[in-house]
Amino acid sequence: MIYDWLIVGGGIQGTTLATFLVKERKTSIDKLIIVDPHEEPLDNWKSCTEKISMPYLRSPSVHHIDKNPFSLQSFVNSYSTGNEAEFYGRYKRPSLQIFNKHCDHIIEDIGLKNSWIKSKVVKIKKRNRLWYVYLATNEMLVCRNVVLAIGVGNQLSFPDWAIQAKNNNQQNIYHIFDKQLNNLENLEMPISIIGGGITAVHIAIKLSKLFPGSISLIKRHPFRVFDFDSDPSWLGPKNQYSFRKLTDYHERREEIKNARNRGSIPKELQLKIRMLQAKNKIIVINDSVTHYKDNFLYLEKQPPILAKTVILATGFQTSLPEKEWLEPLIQEQKLKCAQCGYPIVSHCLQWGENLYVTGALAELEVGPIARNISGARQAAQLIVKSL
Numbered sequence: 001m002i003y004d005w006l007i008v009g010g011g012i013q014g015t016t017l018a019t020f021l022v023k024e025r026k027t028s029i030d031k032l033i034i035v036d037p038h039e040e041p042l043d044n045w046k047s048c049t050e051k052i053s054m055p056y057l058r059s060p061s062v063h064h065i066d067k068n069p070f071s072l073q074s075f076v077n078s079y080s081t082g083n084e085a086e087f088y089g090r091y092k093r094p095s096l097q098i099f100n101k102h103c104d105h106i107i108e109d110i111g112l113k114n115s116w117i118k119s120k121v122v123k124i125k126k127r128n129r130l131w132y133v134y135l136a137t138n139e140m141l142v143c144r145n146v147v148l149a150i151g152v153g154n155q156l157s158f159p160d161w162a163i164q165a166k167n168n169n170q171q172n173i174y175h176i177f178d179k180q181l182n183n184l185e186n187l188e189m190p191i192s193i194i195g196g197g198i199t200a201v202h203i204a205i206k207l208s209k210l211f212p213g214s215i216s217l218i219k220r221h222p223f224r225v226f227d228f229d230s231d232p233s234w235l236g237p238k239n240q241y242s243f244r245k246l247t248d249y250h251e252r253r254e255e256i257k258n259a260r261n262r263g264s265i266p267k268e269l270q271l272k273i274r275m276l277q278a279k280n281k282i283i284v285i286n287d288s289v290t291h292y293k294d295n296f297l298y299l300e301k302q303p304p305i306l307a308k309t310v311i312l313a314t315g316f317q318t319s320l321p322e323k324e325w326l327e328p329l330i331q332e333q334k335l336k337c338a339q340c341g342y343p344i345v346s347h348c349l350q351w352g353e354n355l356y357v358t359g360a361l362a363e364l365e366v367g368p369i370a371r372n373i374s375g376a377r378q379a380a381q382l383i384v385k386s387l
Helices: 012-023 043-051 071-079 096-110 160-167 198-210 237-244 249-259 267-278 323-333 359-366 373-385
Strands: 002-008 032-036 116-118 121-127 130-135 140-148 173-175 191-194 215-219 282-286 289-293 296-299 309-312 350-352 355-357
Touching: 002 012, 002 130, 012 032, 012 096, 012 373, 032 140, 043 096, 071 096, 121 323, 160 173, 160 289, 191 198, 198 215, 198 267, 237 249, 249 359, 267 282, 355 359, 359 373
Parallel strands: 002 032, 002 140, 032 116, 140 355, 173 309, 191 215, 191 309, 215 282
Antiparallel strands: 121 130, 130 140, 289 296, 350 355
C-alpha cells in the first residue's frame, strides 16, 4: 500500500500535524502513518511531564493539538468535573490533567492510534517520486509525503564535570529524563538538583515533598522570571515578519537564541520555592559546580555540598537529531542546511519535494516558538494551508 502521509515522530508536533491533516480532509486515517518508538501518541510527553509532576502547562488554553483554538475550552465546558483548578492565571493555562484528557479525546475522535506504528526509522530513500521508509522492525513503508517531526528529546545534555564524574564511576548522577531514573521515592539522600529552569524547579518542588530538608537546588544564576519561554509577540507577525526577512541563517539562529528565555520560570514557581525555603524544606544556591567526587559537589564560590544523588535538569543538546539516518538523506537529496546543521526550508516548511519538517527542525523558519505547542500549531497550519 502507498500511504499519502508518513510522519516520523508521534509527540506533540507529529500528533498536532496529524490532527490538522485529518480534520482539514487532506488525508484519512487509513492513508496516514505515524512512526514512533513509543507505545502510543504522546507517550513520551506524558512520561516526562508526569515524572516532574508539572501541575499546569506554561502555554495558554488556546495552545493544544486540535485545529480549533477554542477546542480545549469547549472540551472543559462539556466535560468539566466542576474543578475550578482546570485553568490557572490570567492566561488560562490548562492543568496537565485536563490537557492530556483533551489530547486523548482528540486522538480517540479521529482514530489516530489506527495509524500508529511502534518502531524507529533507520533509513529513508526516494525513488520515482515516492518515499521508501525503512524501519528497525525490518518493515518498509511507501508514501507520497514525509514529515519529520523529530525533536532533541533523546539528546540529553550533561555538563563536562558530570561526564567526567560518570567516567570515574560515579554512578549516582542522573539526568531527570534518563530512562534509568524511574523510582524517585528510592533515591538516596541528600539530593542535589542542578539547573534553574522550569524542569529543575518542578522536580525540586516534587522531591521536597518526598524528602523535606534533604534537597538542594543549585543554579548558576538567580531565577529568571518570565510568563513564557519567549515573548508572546513571537506568536504573531510582529516579530515573525522581521525574522523571516533575515537572509543570513546565522543571524536567524542568533535571533532564536536571544529570544528564548532559557532557564526561566513563571512567577508562581518562584513563590513556591521561596515558601519551601522559608520552611527549610529546600536549599537554593546560586553557584557553579566544578566537579563531583566521593559524594561531594564542589562549587566555585562556596564550600562543598554532600550529595548522595545528583539530578541534572540541564536540558538537551541542540545538535541535529537522528543523524545516523538524517545525514545520509541530506546528502542524497542535496537538502539545504544552515551552518548550524538545521534545515533551510520554504515558508510552508517544505525541505525537499514532498518532504516537510515541524518542531525543532522548523525553527529557522518558524522561529523560537517552533519547539512549543504554539509552534506545532503554526507548523501544522503552514503545511496544511500549502496543500
